[in-house]
Amino acid sequence: MINAKQAGFFYNLEEGWTFKNCSFHLEKGDILAILGPNGQGKTTLLKTILGVLALKEGCIEASGTIGYVPQNTSPAFPYSVLDMVVMGRARQISMFRSPSRQDFTKAREALAQLGLARFEKRQFSDLSGGQRQLVLIARALAAECDILILDEPASALDFKNQQVILQTVERLSRQRQLTVIFTSHYPQHALHSANKALLMHGAADFQFGSVDDVMCDANLSRLYGMEVRNVAFNHANQSVRTVVPVFSASDQNNASFNQ
Amino acid sequence: MAFLSAGVGHRGKIISLREGAAFWLLLTTLLVLTLVFSFGVGRFFVPFDKVLTILISHICPLEQSWSDVEYRVVELIRMPRVFTAAIVGAGLALAGAALQGTFRNPLVEPQNIGVSSGAAFGGVLAILLSDSNQLLIGSAFLFGLLAMVIVYLISRMNGRTPILMLVLSGVVTSAFFLALVSLIKYIADPDDKLPAIVYWLMGSFARAGYDDMWLLLGVVGLSSSVIYLLRFRINLLSLGDEEAQALGVRAERTRWLILVCVTLITATSVAVAGVVGWVGLVVPHIARMIVGPDNRVLLPASALIGSLYLVIIDDVARAATASEIPLGVITAIIGAPVFAVLLRRNQARGWKND
Numbered sequence: 001m002i003n004a005k006q007a008g009f010f011y012n013l014e015e016g017w018t019f020k021n022c023s024f025h026l027e028k029g030d031i032l033a034i035l036g037p038n039g040q041g042k043t044t045l046l047k048t049i050l051g052v053l054a055l056k057e058g059c060i061e062a063s064g065t066i067g068y069v070p071q072n073t074s075p076a077f078p079y080s081v082l083d084m085v086v087m088g089r090a091r092q093i094s095m096f097r098s099p100s101r102q103d104f105t106k107a108r109e110a111l112a113q114l115g116l117a118r119f120e121k122r123q124f125s126d127l128s129g130g131q132r133q134l135v136l137i138a139r140a141l142a143a144e145c146d147i148l149i150l151d152e153p154a155s156a157l158d159f160k161n162q163q164v165i166l167q168t169v170e171r172l173s174r175q176r177q178l179t180v181i182f183t184s185h186y187p188q189h190a191l192h193s194a195n196k197a198l199l200m201h202g203a204a205d206f207q208f209g210s211v212d213d214v215m216c217d218a219n220l221s222r223l224y225g226m227e228v229r230n231v232a233f234n235h236a237n238q239s240v241r242t243v244v245p246v247f248s249a250s251d252q253n254n255a256s257f258n259q
Numbered sequence: 260m261a262f263l264s265a266g267v268g269h270r271g272k273i274i275s276l277r278e279g280a281a282f283w284l285l286l287t288t289l290l291v292l293t294l295v296f297s298f299g300v301g302r303f304f305v306p307f308d309k310v311l312t313i314l315i316s317h318i319c320p321l322e323q324s325w326s327d328v329e330y331r332v333v334e335l336i337r338m339p340r341v342f343t344a345a346i347v348g349a350g351l352a353l354a355g356a357a358l359q360g361t362f363r364n365p366l367v368e369p370q371n372i373g374v375s376s377g378a379a380f381g382g383v384l385a386i387l388l389s390d391s392n393q394l395l396i397g398s399a400f401l402f403g404l405l406a407m408v409i410v411y412l413i414s415r416m417n418g419r420t421p422i423l424m425l426v427l428s429g430v431v432t433s434a435f436f437l438a439l440v441s442l443i444k445y446i447a448d449p450d451d452k453l454p455a456i457v458y459w460l461m462g463s464f465a466r467a468g469y470d471d472m473w474l475l476l477g478v479v480g481l482s483s484s485v486i487y488l489l490r491f492r493i494n495l496l497s498l499g500d501e502e503a504q505a506l507g508v509r510a511e512r513t514r515w516l517i518l519v520c521v522t523l524i525t526a527t528s529v530a531v532a533g534v535v536g537w538v539g540l541v542v543p544h545i546a547r548m549i550v551g552p553d554n555r556v557l558l559p560a561s562a563l564i565g566s567l568y569l570v571i572i573d574d575v576a577r578a579a580t581a582s583e584i585p586l587g588v589i590t591a592i593i594g595a596p597v598f599a600v601l602l603r604r605n606q607a608r609g610w611k612n613d
Contacts, residue, residue: 052504068505076363076497077552083494090495091507096488098555143506 001179002026002049002147006058009041009048017203018044022058024198024208028146031173031180033190033211036200037224042183043071045200046151049181062147064179065091067140069133069150075124081135082120085111088139103142110141114168130161137168148172150182154189162186166193187220187228187243199223215243279556282549286563293570294345298337300574302581305329305337343467343475344573345566347532348542350479350524352565353558355539356546357486358521360493360554361514362422368539369525372425372518373432375536377406378529380436383443383456392466395459396474396530403526406432407518420511422500461585462533464573471531478527482520486558489517493554535569535586537594542568544601 008020018041026032034042047053049060050068067088075084086099086107093099099107111117114134119127124135133153140148153169154162170193173180184190190197190211197214199207201223207214220228220243227246232239295314299305305313309325313333316323355368369375381402385395413428414420440460447453486493492513495503500510528535546560572593576584 047501047505050505052501066505068502070502070505073498073502076365077360077547079494079552083553087495087498087506090491090503093491095492095509095513098491139506 001028001030001064002060002062002181004049004058004060007045007048007055007060008057009044009053009055011044017056019200019206020057020204022198022206024196024206026179026181026196028179029173029177030196031170031194032182032196032198033194034181034183034198034200035187035190035223036183038185040200041203042200043151046149046181046183050149064146065143066147066149067143067145069136069140069148069153071151072129072132072156073136078123078125080120081111081116081122081124081127082107084124084135085139085142088142091143106144107138107142110138111135113141114138128161130157130164133157133161133165134168137165137172141172145178147179147181150180152184153182155185162189169193187215190215191241191243279550283559283563286560286567290345290563290567290570293567294341297341297344297570297574298333301332301337301577303328303332304578305333339469339472340464340467341570341573343472343531344464344569346472346475346479347464347528347535348538348565348567348569349562350475350483350565351528351535351538352542352546352561352568353483353486354521354524356543356554356557356561357489357493357517358539359543360497360557361517362426363497363499364422364426365544366540367426368537369521370534370536370539371433372429372521373406373410373436374403374522374525375529375534376433376436376440377409378403378526379460379534380439380443381405382459382530382533383440386456386459387443387447387452396471396527399530400526402436403522403529406436407522411515411518420514458585459533460587462535462587462590463576463583463585464532465577465583467531475527475531479524482523483562485520486517489513490554490558493517493558497552497554533587535590537590537598538565538569541594541598541601544598548601 002025004022004024007022008017010017022045024032034045036042044053048055049062050066082104086103088110089099089103089106093103108117108120111120114137116131116134116138119131119135124132127135137148137150137153148169150169154165157165166189169180169182172178180194182189182194194211197207197209197211199214199219201207207219215230217229220230224245227248229244229246230241231244232241234240295310296307298314299307299310305325309329310333312321313325313330315321351369358367358369358372359365378399382395382399384402385391385398388394410425410428410432411420413431414424416424444453444456447456492508495506495508496510496514496517498506503510525539542565543557543561546557546564550556550560569590572586572589576586576589
């Protein structure tokens with residue numbers, strides 16, 4: 001479904017490779033979480049998968065239409081929710097054409113699927129962060145995508161909305177056999193939703209595998225440059241696993257910033 | 260301006276698409292009536308009913324109730340002039356709306372991407388060197404295109420054109436050509452050429468004849484049609500390059516196609532009428548407040564309102580005083596304050612801050 005082989009990219013060779021020798025493989029229905037500290041190139045990797053940026057070496061093969069959900073978007077003009085979603089149909093509408101009635105129907109279906117039908121006429125920028133994120137997911141669905149790529153879909157949201165977004169993504173992946181790739185600052189998002197994880201330690205230092213294998217304490221601690229622990233506890237008779245950073249009390253040892 | 264304050268709701272537009280039919284009908288009727296009325300306006304005034312009978316006499320023969328002078332004024336002097344104003348107004352307003360969308364910046368207009376200044380220099384150079392009107396039009400057009408090419412070369416980096424670079428290159432190119440215009444003014448003969456240059460630069464439709472009108476109709480009509488066909492792509496481009504590309508748009512190619520069309524419209528307009536500023540900036544804002552930001556309706560609305568606006572401005576230009584008032588002066592005197600009011604009132608409505 002998606003096959004990355006030795007993919008490499010740089011913006012400017014003097015500044016070095018953003019990433020290099022990146023390989024992973026995803027089957028239909030897989031959900032991949034890309035984790036890494038700020039500035040490690042998570043978003044850049046997504047852009048190369050999308051084809052917005054061209055790889056400098058290697059290749060990434062993706063079979064199927066890709067739907068994209070950007071980190072945040074602030075349209076320069078006050079478009080309505082429906083206007084925004086119908087733009088997801090761009091691939092199906094040739095250059096000199098406008099959306100047809102059928103395109104609007106698809107857009108409305110996508111909105112309805114995420115329970116957003118009543119927001120259709122609202123101004124996109126008037127919605128809350130969580131609602132906007134859902135609208136952008138609806139836009140990707142309107143493209144009838146097989147692959148869904150989300151850049152930090154839940155990072156800027158409160159806990160409740162993080163849950164809504166993650167559950168939505170999971171549900172869609174199950175219902176439509178969507179292959180999903182998302183980036184996140186929060187390892188718990190990967191634990192909650194993903195079955196595969198890609199840790200971006202450095203420009204040429206990747207770990208790819210199933211979430212259970214890859215996301216051990218040692219790997220996560222190395223990834224974030226500080227102590228990170230997997231924690232399990234019982235909640236409602238179920239074992240819940242999460243990841244917590246162990247913030248140290250003194251600033252003696254960790255005074256240096258990441259990047 | 261009552262309709263601006265009365266109807267603007269929190270949704271950022273006055274009418275919905277559904278209510279649109281009545282709006283389009285109203286606007287088109289208003290434009291047609293204004294055109295007919297304008298054929299009579301000027302120092303030699305021909306009443307509305309007489310203009311109408313002269314026009315109708317083309318379709319079905321009527322008994323002549325007008326004087327030959329009235330006929331000639333309407334048919335040979337006013338009609339090409341008014342139509343030229345209408346086409347230039349429509350073209351510049353549509354070009355402005357398209358630029359604002361593709362640059363996702365509501366302050367861009369044809370004037371500040373360098374094309375107007377390039378064309379102005381071309382025109383001024385032609386006036387200095389000859390008296391030929393054809394040469395003036397050709398030269399203005401060529402230098403307008405040249406300015407566009409220069410902007411293109413400056414702003415293109417690694418096969419991409421960052422929007423900020425593009426706008427700044429426009430400012431730089433514009434400044435350069437305006438300096439050349441000043442140079443020519445300085446060396447021009449102050450008794451003969453200088454006044455001609457100054458008056459031409461201020462903009463006027465007074466010299467517009469049928470040749471100019473047909474040329475404009477061809478170029479502006481064709482370019483505007485291409486832009487109108489790209490209306491949905493302009494919506495997508497207004498989301499920003501990367502997002503548009505991620506949604507499947509070939510952003511670079513599409514934007515340059517739009518820019519070429521805008522250049523053609525602007526350069527031809529400047530060539531025929533001199534520099535007429537503010538239309539491409541103010542009119543799309545007014546249109547956006549009425550029909551909303553969706554370019555599928557914004558572009559035709561801008562064109563119609565732009566037509567109406569410039570025809571009325573030109574009426575004022577030739578009828579308000581005994582001598583002609585330069586167009587550029589009126590558009591700026593009206594445009595600047597109106598724009599200031601719009602900015603204050605609609606800061607969060609007509610468009611969003613980044």
